Amino acid sequence: xxxxxxxxxxxxxxxxxxxxxxxxxxxxxxxxxxxxxxxxxxxxxxxxxxxxxxxxxxxxxxxxxxxxxxxxxxxxxxxxxxxxxxxxxxxxxxxxxxxxxxxxxxxxxxxxxxxxxxxxxxxxxxxxxxxxxxxxxxxxxxxxxxxxxxxxxxxxxxxxxxxxxxxxxxxxxxxxxxxxxxxxxxxxxxxxxxxxxxxxxxxxxxxxxxxxxxxxxxxxxx
Amino acid sequence: xxxxxxxxxxxxxxxxxxxxxxxxxxxxxxxxxxxxxxxxxxxxxxxxxxxxxxxxxxxxxxxxxxxxxxxxxxxxxxxxxxxxxxxxxxxxxxxxxxxxxxxxxxxxxxxxxxxxxxxxxxxxxxxxxxxxxxxxxxxxxxxxxxxxxxxxxxxxxxxxxxxxxxxxxxxxxxxxxxxxxxxxxxxxxxxxxxxxxxxxxxxxxxxxxxxxxxxxxxxxxxxxxxxxxxxxxxxxxxxxxxxxxxxxxxx
Numbered sequence: 016x017x018x019x020x021x022x023x024x025x026x027x028x029x030x031x032x033x034x035x036x037x038x039x040x041x042x043x044x045x046x047x048x049x050x051x052x053x054x055x056x057x058x059x060x061x062x063x064x065x066x067x068x069x070x071x072x073x074x075x076x077x078x079x080x081x082x083x084x085x086x087x088x089x090x091x092x093x094x095x096x097x098x099x100x101x102x103x104x105x106x107x108x109x110x111x112x113x114x115x116x117x118x119x120x121x122x123x124x125x126x127x128x129x130x131x132x133x134x135x136x137x138x139x140x141x142x143x144x145x146x147x148x149x150x151x152x153x154x155x156x157x158x159x160x161x162x163x164x165x166x167x168x169x170x171x172x173x174x175x176x177x178x179x180x181x182x183x184x185x186x187x188x189x190x191x192x193x194x195x196x197x198x199x200x201x202x203x204x205x206x207x208x209x210x211x212x213x214x215x216x217x218x219x220x221x222x223x224x225x226x227x228x229x230x231x232x233x234x235x236x237x
Numbered sequence: 238x239x240x241x242x243x244x245x246x247x248x249x250x251x252x253x254x255x256x257x258x259x260x261x262x263x264x265x266x267x268x269x270x271x272x273x274x275x276x277x278x279x280x281x282x283x284x285x286x287x288x289x290x291x292x293x294x295x296x297x298x299x300x301x302x303x304x305x306x307x308x309x310x311x312x313x314x315x316x317x318x319x320x321x322x323x324x325x326x327x328x329x330x331x332x333x334x335x336x337x338x339x340x341x342x343x344x345x346x347x348x349x350x351x352x353x354x355x356x357x358x359x360x361x362x363x364x365x366x367x368x369x370x371x372x373x374x375x376x377x378x379x380x381x382x383x384x385x386x387x388x389x390x391x392x393x394x395x396x397x398x399x400x401x402x403x404x405x406x407x408x409x410x411x412x413x414x415x416x417x418x419x420x421x422x423x424x425x426x427x428x429x430x431x432x433x434x435x436x437x438x439x440x441x442x443x444x445x446x447x448x449x450x451x452x453x454x455x456x457x458x459x460x461x462x463x464x465x466x467x468x469x470x471x472x473x474x475x476x477x478x479x480x481x482x483x484x485x486x487x488x
Contacts, residue, residue: 022481025481028478097453100412100413110411112313189457199475201472201474201475202475
């Protein structure tokens with residue numbers, strides 16, 4: 016069993032599974048967020064449910080955080096191992112001749128997304144935690160829409176969010192399809208998987224960009 | 238077409254212990270019909286005539302099937318052409334006045350022995366770990382056609398078996414991963430009934446040896462598949478992963 020944990024293939028599968036879990040989470044996150052544009056009342060309702068449902072708060076949320084940690088810790092560990100596998104580098108390495116930029120720079124796009132997560136946690140998660148558990152404020156099922164839109168008022172934050180989503184798209188462009196290959200799925204469904212994952216990699220981040228820009232351009236006027 | 242004058246930037250390293258460096262050389266009057274190795278022969282003759290140490294490089298069959306010739310040429314394993322080894326790379330792929338960078342295959346598991354010669358015995362050790370089937374060959378071998386094998390499986394096994402173990406996959410991989418090589422070696426047995434007897438042990442032992450040798454992990458960039466002189470497909474890596482996972486479950 017210890018052989019399995021140390022094995023290169025098992026580690027790749029851990030990357031793939033945690034990645035797929037985060038991809039799935041992204042779809043759920045997007046579904047809720049898009050309601051902030053089309054139906055603010057629904058957004059408030061769903062956000063309140065996510066914020067106060069015991070299962071979501073105390074079971075799913077820790078699983079999600081664990082998924083993020085596993086994915087980036089393993090990603091960084093693999094990157095270090097891979098770097099060590101070629102101690103002396105080439106003087107000339109023509110990487111673009113045989114592989115896409117996205118596939119060769121998962122660590123860069125990944126670290127940018129990780130840095131974004133830091134800001135995103137500060138913006139929403141830390142705020143929620145202190146609002147609910149530290150300040151001990153009473154439940155207010157109508158606050159979420161306004162809080163969210165206000166977040167996108169500063170230009171700098173909107174820009175950082177948009178750039179991060181572009182990098183996320185590049186990460187997903189290679190990573191989503193790659194996770195299937197890592198788990199051994201390379202068969203007659205390959206082209207269908209490629210198409211689906213690449214469409215997903217564009218559509219979801221583009222949707223998040225749309226939401227950020229929409230709120231920035233339509234601030235709440237008091 | 239007129240002949241070419243070229244500048245070569247070549248990695249020179251006295252032995253496995255010395256520190257190497259890039260050295261510039263000039264060669265002139267190179268015919269476009271020459272193979273890359275013939276061009277190297279011209280350079281070496283020039284060096285020998287001057288009393289200098291010729292550039293050491295691996296080569297054997299010079300017809301693209303032995304897997305000996307290596308060389309990382311202008312940032313690519315076996316140079317800019319596709320589906321060829323260095324011996325089959327023609328000088329017509331280059332232009333008069335070009336500067337060509339020539340380095341050894343780089344990987345921790347492929348230590349440089351001298352100049353452009355690397356030690357690829359890590360591949361042999363991976364093969365020893367499981368790249369075989371146990372058959373009694375003492376004269377009473379059964380007829381090859383006695384076992385029915387689906388055409389498609391036979392074809393795919395043959396495709397995997399065309400791997401010549403040259404190491405271009407490792408050299409070109411940004412992680413110096415050997416998964417295309419091991420994938421091919423696992424696949425050629427996994428697809429055939431003869432390979433099933435030792436299947437569970439084989440993939441686990443070969444992957445274990447691959448990891449022990451210090452090769453990197455696969456990031457699925459697909460660079461290996463592009464640079465492989467025999468066109469081994471990424472499908473073999475997926476098959477190895479499947480084999481490995483099922484073998485691990487079986488124990």
